[in-house]
Structures are given as structure tokens and as C-alpha cells.
Amino acid sequence: MSKLIFFYYNKLRKETWFFLILPILVILSIFFFYPMFTVFKTSVYKYVFPNIVEKLTLANYSRFLLDIFYLSKVLLPTFKLSILATLTALIIGYPFAYFLSKMKNPNIRRLLFTSIILVLWVNEVIRILGWMIILSDNGIVNSFLMKIGFIRTSVHFMYNELSVFIALVQISIPYIVISLLGVFNYIDPSLGEAAKTLGANRFITFLKITIPLSIPGILAGTLIVFALNVNAFCIPLLMGGNRVSMIGVEIYKYSMEVNNLPFASAMSVILLLIILLIFYFYTSLLNKLYKGY
Amino acid sequence: MKSGLFFSFAKGIYFLFFLLFVLSPIIILMIVSFNPESVEFPPQGFSFRWYIEMFERHDFINAVRVSFYVAFLAALFSTVIAIPTSLALTRYHFWGRKQLNSLIVNSPILVPMVLTGLALFEFFVILGIYGTYQSLILAHIIITMPFPIRLICAELQAFNPFWEEAAAIAGATKFQSFIKITLPIIKQSIFGGYIFAFIISWNNFALSIFISSAKTITLPVQVYGYLRYEYKPLITAISTSLVFLSGLLIIIIDRFLGLESMFINKNK
Numbered sequence: 001m002s003k004l005i006f007f008y009y010n011k012l013r014k015e016t017w018f019f020l021i022l023p024i025l026v027i028l029s030i031f032f033f034y035p036m037f038t039v040f041k042t043s044v045y046k047y048v049f050p051n052i053v054e055k056l057t058l059a060n061y062s063r064f065l066l067d068i069f070y071l072s073k074v075l076l077p078t079f080k081l082s083i084l085a086t087l088t089a090l091i092i093g094y095p096f097a098y099f100l101s102k103m104k105n106p107n108i109r110r111l112l113f114t115s116i117i118l119v120l121w122v123n124e125v126i127r128i129l130g131w132m133i134i135l136s137d138n139g140i141v142n143s144f145l146m147k148i149g150f151i152r153t154s155v156h157f158m159y160n161e162l163s164v165f166i167a168l169v170q171i172s173i174p175y176i177v178i179s180l181l182g183v184f185n186y187i188d189p190s191l192g193e194a195a196k197t198l199g200a201n202r203f204i205t206f207l208k209i210t211i212p213l214s215i216p217g218i219l220a221g222t223l224i225v226f227a228l229n230v231n232a233f234c235i236p237l238l239m240g241g242n243r244v245s246m247i248g249v250e251i252y253k254y255s256m257e258v259n260n261l262p263f264a265s266a267m268s269v270i271l272l273l274i275i276l277l278i279f280y281f282y283t284s285l286l287n288k289l290y291k292g293y
Numbered sequence: 294m295k296s297g298l299f300f301s302f303a304k305g306i307y308f309l310f311f312l313l314f315v316l317s318p319i320i321i322l323m324i325v326s327f328n329p330e331s332v333e334f335p336p337q338g339f340s341f342r343w344y345i346e347m348f349e350r351h352d353f354i355n356a357v358r359v360s361f362y363v364a365f366l367a368a369l370f371s372t373v374i375a376i377p378t379s380l381a382l383t384r385y386h387f388w389g390r391k392q393l394n395s396l397i398v399n400s401p402i403l404v405p406m407v408l409t410g411l412a413l414f415e416f417f418v419i420l421g422i423y424g425t426y427q428s429l430i431l432a433h434i435i436i437t438m439p440f441p442i443r444l445i446c447a448e449l450q451a452f453n454p455f456w457e458e459a460a461a462i463a464g465a466t467k468f469q470s471f472i473k474i475t476l477p478i479i480k481q482s483i484f485g486g487y488i489f490a491f492i493i494s495w496n497n498f499a500l501s502i503f504i505s506s507a508k509t510i511t512l513p514v515q516v517y518g519y520l521r522y523e524y525k526p527l528i529t530a531i532s533t534s535l536v537f538l539s540g541l542l543i544i545i546i547d548r549f550l551g552l553e554s555m556f557i558n559k560n561k
Contacts, residue, residue, distance in 0.1 A: 015385075015387070016385065016467065017381040017385035018387075019377075020377040020378065020380050020381035020385070021377070021381045021382075021393070023377060023378070024374055024377075024378045024397075024438070027374065027434065027438075028435075031413070031416070031431055031434075032409075032435055034416065035409075035412035035415065036408070036412050038415050038416055039412045039415065042415060092311065092314070095307060096308070096311050099304060099308070114543055114547060115312070115315075115316060116315065117543060118316075118319070118536075118539065118540060118543055119315055119319070121496065121539045121542070122319055122496075122535070122536050122539055123496045123498065123513050123532075123535060124498055124513075125498055125513050125516045125517050125520065125532075126319070126322065126516070126532040126536065127318050127319065128318075128520075129318075129520065129525070129528055129532055130317070130318025130319055130321055130532075131318045133318075133322065133325055134317065134318060134321055170314065170315060173315055174315070224402055227402045230405075231405040231407065233405075233406065233407050233499045234498050234499055238517070248405065248407045248499075251407045251411060252502075252503075255414070255503075256503070261411075261415065264411060265411065265415075268407060268408040268412075271405050271408060272404065272405060272408055275404075275405065276403065279399070279403060
């Protein structure tokens, strides 16, 4: 047995690629895979306040998955907000990406593209503060509506699901625009011209040619955005007050504030599985639709 | 022709509302930061008061220092490790290559930042290095690594390995051909990858809040702390400066590397 290992080890030593990927393998194994393993391990340990008892149990998982409280107050808002925000961002961002790709002036195009990217590179906390100023009870929207007499008392835009939804949409739009721009640049413009010579007006070409050809971009963009929204932690934490509960927030609360590490670990494992399922579903859908590519 | 005019008008309105929605929090924030009193809009005056106060706070300066130190080093290590990794992923065929590639490229989206944060938190506590600079830098290396790798891989795949083969025929060793041929060509993406990694680390909040301790608070975590204690006007000044910095960086990168080409593959 040891001779076999020795043989393979010698073989590997001669391969260049082994040394090339050695650094990243080492770092990933020690600082990524092993900590993940620790989380899996902790998730099946018992939590007896305030200690972690090292007895194997699935109680953490059953507590989250079988209790209607967690399902309805955590899992449901997570999915509801993520799906809504993803679809809204898609609808809002699609025309923008389309018009941007068709724009002839390169300077304006660059300017618009850069300003969209800027949103991604500005810190999440900063964006949230901006929304707070706009949406809070004595913020811009409320003061404006009160000045024109539309409402008497301030409408609560902040610290509920609406504000989380708005912030999620804002952060989702740049990713969708980027994915769609990539696809739009790839579409052969002569297809549109061919359709025009056959008598289709602009609207029908858009419907029958542009949209179907852009589906890979739509799928890729919505995948990224949906995964990002389900993972969202900072936005619901700050913009939802204590009322909006997404799974990321619960993981943070149970690990950092309550110190119930096993339960928090179980929730993160569940979150990971959800994301993996979404990924698997998406990629199999893409493969089915585009077998030849 | 009438419908054409209406269409352009509607398009203009759409663009206006779109940009307003996406950019307004940032713009309003910048305007309000000059308001000497509170965070009301329209501002009641003009003053640099909050900017001055920003520079006088020790915890803010400290947080900037920590963030910069961590981002600088983490991005450095990240990019340095990315170079051999990208070479291996694009130029060599080996068992597990596709899996490793997709794991690295997809992990920032796939693996929730909360999970990484929790995992590293538990790990660092077990190791006893929780709250040190080293742990923070290591964590940031992990999360920034996919980005330089992706950029360098893209550039490596775009250029023909024919030059390297020509060098090998002319008698250069693998290492020599790497230094003299490959490296100059991927210089751009290495630089871009470093900037990318730096920004990811600098802006990171979700991970840092798990592993920051009182001594090693990064800037985003510090701003979050201010937010919880209602230091709103101060944060607007901080935020505006950060937005300025990010904007500057984007302009620089766009000038040198061309942002659009980095994100989108133009079909020539």
C-alpha cells in the first residue's frame, strides 16, 4: 500500500501543475474546507444552554425544518423577498440593458455603464444609509408627500419588508444589467435586419427574436441575483429593523447574539443546501434548453 | 413619426426613473453630508463640519487603517496565489481540473458569506487566533481569491499559447518563458485582479462582522456600529468620501483597463 502511495507521489512530483495548484489547495483545505467541516460537525451537536454538548443529534435541523414558526417566519420571507426582488430587478433592468446595448454614442454608454457599476462598488452599509435618509419617517419621500398634502402622518417605508425589498432590487439590478449586456452584445444584429426585411416591426422583432435569444443571459443573471438575495444578510439586518427575518439574519443572531452555535450552523448548512439546489436546478435547465452549446 | 417621438420620450422618462432609483441613495447621501445640522434634505446650509469631525475621531482613523492594511495585504496574497492557480487551470489538463475551476469560480456566489463567516469564526476561535490581524487577512484572502483567478484565467485563455511553445523550442525553460513571455502579457489582468480583490476586501461587511474583534474593526463594521448608535451625519461624510474613492478607482480602472471589456465579452 505504501509503495502505491510512494509511486503516485513520485509521479506527481514531476508534474508542474501539482506545484502550481499546491498553494491554493493548501489554503483552501486549511482555511475553507476544514472550517466548513467544523460547521457541519457543530450542526449535529446538541446545544444545552449555554454549552455545546458533543452528542450527535439532528435536533437542530428538525427544529428549523419541522417547526412552522421558523418555516413561516424565516424561510418564507426569505424566498418571497428573493423571488420578488429578482423578478422586479429583471423587469426593471431588461429594457435598460437593451437600450444601452443599442446606444450609438460610446461615451454616454460608458458613462451609464460606469455609474451602474459604481453601485456595486459602494459599500452595502453606505447604500443602506442612503435609503434610510430617503425612506425614513422624516425622510425625503415622507416630507414631500406631506408637503403636497397627499398624506397626513408619515407612512412607514422603513424597517419592514418593503424597504428590504427596495434595497434588494437596487443591488440586483447592476448584476442583471451586466449579464444581459453580455448576451445582447452577442446577438447577431443581422437577425433583426432579416426580420425587418420580412416585414416585422420593431416590437415584433423584440418579442420574437431578442427575448428568446437573451434567455441564457436572463437565466444566468437571475441565478446570480437570486443566490445573492437568498444569502442577503446586511440588507435585511439594517433595513428591516428587527422585524424582517431572512435566514442570513437568523444565522447571525443565533451565532453572535444568542451564542447557539449548533442551531446557527444547522441553519447555514440548510442555506448552503438551498443554494446548491437552486444552482443544480438552474444549470440542468440551461443544459436542457441548450443541448448543442 | 409621431409614435417614434412618443417612444423616445417614454424611453427618456424610463432612463430618468431608472437612474434615479439606482443612484439616488448615493447622490442624496453625498448632498446631505454637507448639511451642518441633521440629515435633512434639502440641506439647510453648507459646511464641512462632519468631514472635520470624521478626521478627528480615533476609532474612525483606526478603522481606516485596519481596513487598508488588511485589504492591501489580502489582495496581494490573493493575486500572488492566483497567478500559478490560473496557469494550472488554463494551461494544464489534470484530473479534477473542471471541478476545481467551477468550485473556485462559483464559490463567491454559491457559498453564503454568512456561512464562511460562521465557519471561520468557529475555526479561529478553536485555533485561538480570533481577533488578530492574521485571521482577518486570511479570511479576506479566501473571499477575494476567486476574482483575480477569474480575471487572469480569462486573459490567459484569450492569448494563444503558441508564444510559449515558440520559446520552448528556442530553448527557454518553463520558468524563463513564464517570466519573459506570459507575465508581461497578463500584467494587466494581474493589476486589475489586485484592484478587484482590494475593493472586495475593503467593502466587505458580512464576513468581517463575524471575525472582527474590538481591536481589529474594519471600516464597514465601524460604520455599522455608528449606524446603530445614530451618528447619522457623521456617517454621511464617511460614506461620501468612500463613494468618492470608489468612483476614482473605477475611473482609473476604466481608463487603463476598460471596464466594459472586463465584464462583457464583446462579439466582434
